[in-house]
Amino acid sequence: MENVGYGRLTEIMPDSDFVACLKAGEDAATGELVARYYQPINRYLYGLVHDSQTALELAQETFLQAHRALPRLADDSNLSAWLYRIATNLARKHYRRQQLIHWFPLDYFAVHQDGPEKQIVEKDLVGYALKQLPMDQKVCLLLQVWAGLTCAEIAQAVGKSEAAVKMSLVRARVCFRDAYTKASGEE
Amino acid sequence: MECQRVQDLLSLYLRADLPAGEREAVARHVADCAICQHEVTQVQRMDQILHDYLASVPIINRREAVVSRVMRPRVRLAFSRRLVPVLIAIGLLIALTATALAIRNKIIVVEPSREVSGLEEVVQRAHYPLWVPSVGKLTRVREIEEGRHYTVFLDYTLDDGRIFYVREWDGWNLDVRQWVASIPPEDRDMILGQGIDINGYEAVLFLTTRIRASENQTPEPGPPALRWNAGGTGLELTSSLLTAEITGDELIRVAKTMRKIGR
Numbered sequence: 178m179e180n181v182g183y184g185r186l187t188e189i190m191p192d193s194d195f196v197a198c199l200k201a202g203e204d205a206a207t208g209e210l211v212a213r214y215y216q217p218i219n220r221y222l223y224g225l226v227h228d229s230q231t232a233l234e235l236a237q238e239t240f241l242q243a244h245r246a247l248p249r250l251a252d253d254s255n256l257s258a259w260l261y262r263i264a265t266n267l268a269r270k271h272y273r274r275q276q277l278i279h280w281f282p283l284d285y286f287a288v289h290q291d292g293p294e295k296q297i298v299e300k301d302l303v304g305y306a307l308k309q310l311p312m313d314q315k316v317c318l319l320l321q322v323w324a325g326l327t328c329a330e331i332a333q334a335v336g337k338s339e340a341a342v343k344m345s346l347v348r349a350r351v352c353f354r355d356a357y358t359k360a361s362g363e364e
Numbered sequence: 365m366e367c368q369r370v371q372d373l374l375s376l377y378l379r380a381d382l383p384a385g386e387r388e389a390v391a392r393h394v395a396d397c398a399i400c401q402h403e404v405t406q407v408q409r410m411d412q413i414l415h416d417y418l419a420s421v422p423i424i425n426r427r428e429a430v431v432s433r434v435m436r437p438r439v440r441l442a443f444s445r446r447l448v449p450v451l452i453a454i455g456l457l458i459a460l461t462a463t464a465l466a467i468r469n470k471i472i473v474v475e476p477s478r479e480v481s482g483l484e485e486v487v488q489r490a491h492y493p494l495w496v497p498s499v500g501k502l503t504r505v506r507e508i509e510e511g512r513h514y515t516v517f518l519d520y521t522l523d524d525g526r527i528f529y530v531r532e533w534d535g536w537n538l539d540v541r542q543w544v545a546s547i548p549p550e551d552r553d554m555i556l557g558q559g560i561d562i563n564g565y566e567a568v569l570f571l572t573t574r575i576r577a578s579e580n581q582t583p584e585p586g587p588p589a590l591r592w593n594a595g596g597t598g599l600e601l602t603s604s605l606l607t608a609e610i611t612g613d614e615l616i617r618v619a620k621t622m623r624k625i626g627r
Contacts, residue, residue: 237433303417304417321375
């Protein structure tokens with residue numbers, strides 16, 4: 178098959194036809210799938226695991242599992258929600274296997290707040306605040322803010338009711354905002 | 365609609381992810397409520413901060429490698445399947461060995477007679493002068509993660525070599541930052557650091573320097589050398605007694621305090 182290049186299939190093909198191409202095993206469609214979702218999935222996983230190498234490995238595994246599961250995927254499936262669900266399950270498995278503790282110096286934030294590294298510290302603050310969230314809340318928040326999924330799609334991706342997802346989102350936002358404002362000294 | 369209800373729905377409202385009725389009710393309320401209007405800007409700000417963070421995190425870009433791996437998944441799958449019986453056999457072997465070792469060491473489980481709710485109680489029970497000698501010598505402290513909780517096991521060895529282990533249960537709710545701030549500055553070199561684990565627990569490791577110095581030393585009788593008020597709770601965490609019978613590395617584990625953050 179002619180190499181049409183990443184991105185072109187996206188412009189000319191609706192989601193359902195794209196799924197059909199994927200299921201037919203077309204190489205260009207596979208390349209397009211990765212091109213379309215690799216970065217968002219990788220960054221989403223980073224938000225969950227806070228480590229580039231782990232995010233990379235989980236992103237690779239996400240696409241491998243997705244490729245294997247393609248024959249069982251309905252043509253009218255929400256491709257994005259489906260991929261995020263696979264990535265979320267992999268991140269959860271990773272969490273269950275590992276005990277991760279991220280250490281900060283005691284006065285880290287106080288010392289660096291006014292320094293030239295302000296931009297770096299800002300990132301650390303967000304990462305720090307994100308780490309305060311329990312896994313379930315973090316998943317819901319990132320699926321909403323980063324993946325752009327609706328409440329119904331998040332519920333489908335995490336296997337919970339919409340009411341439970343709404344509650345998780347409310348709690349996640351309170352927890353994230355509290356942690357961020359406290360760490361940044363805004364309160 | 366009340367402000368709290370509206371604020372709970374704002375993130376969905378801003379994404380047009382609400383049913384028409386609720387969306388209109390939220391819109392009406394926000395139009396007339398300065399507090400909720402401010403809240404809208406806060407939700408948007410936090411979303412932007414989070415989005416910008418994820419858009420700039422240092423991910424490793426191996427897209428082409430991922431494509432090539434996805435193209436040849438069957439080889440890897442076949443290899444994985446061949447490994448399954450081998451892995452099962454190894455798992456069985458490990459389980460049998462662990463069981464045999466446990467029987468040989470005559471481990472006796474002693475469940476606490478009541479719920480233990482905090483580090484301070486773990487510490488007090490471990491060093492309560494009348495209780496510890498009646499059980500045995502504290503020889504090991506183990507910490508095992510169980511989901512969102514940590515279980516601390518205190519192992520006591522009797523003269524005849526039998527081992528009792530007492531299962532203790534964490535659940536303390538100290539304000540770690542406040543507690544750390546209460547430690548005199550001259551003692552701060554003993555604090556290794558603090559951090560957040562994956563389940564949202566805040567942890568503090570402390571006492572490293574002096575613990576290492578006191579390894580293999582017999583503790584002196586008398587009151588503990590160090591006493592810290594725990595987060596203004598009035599409870600004192602004592603440390604020197606902790607060093608009595610266990611090594612530095614093991615002490616680092618028992619010296620870890622954790623609390624759940626958030627709601």
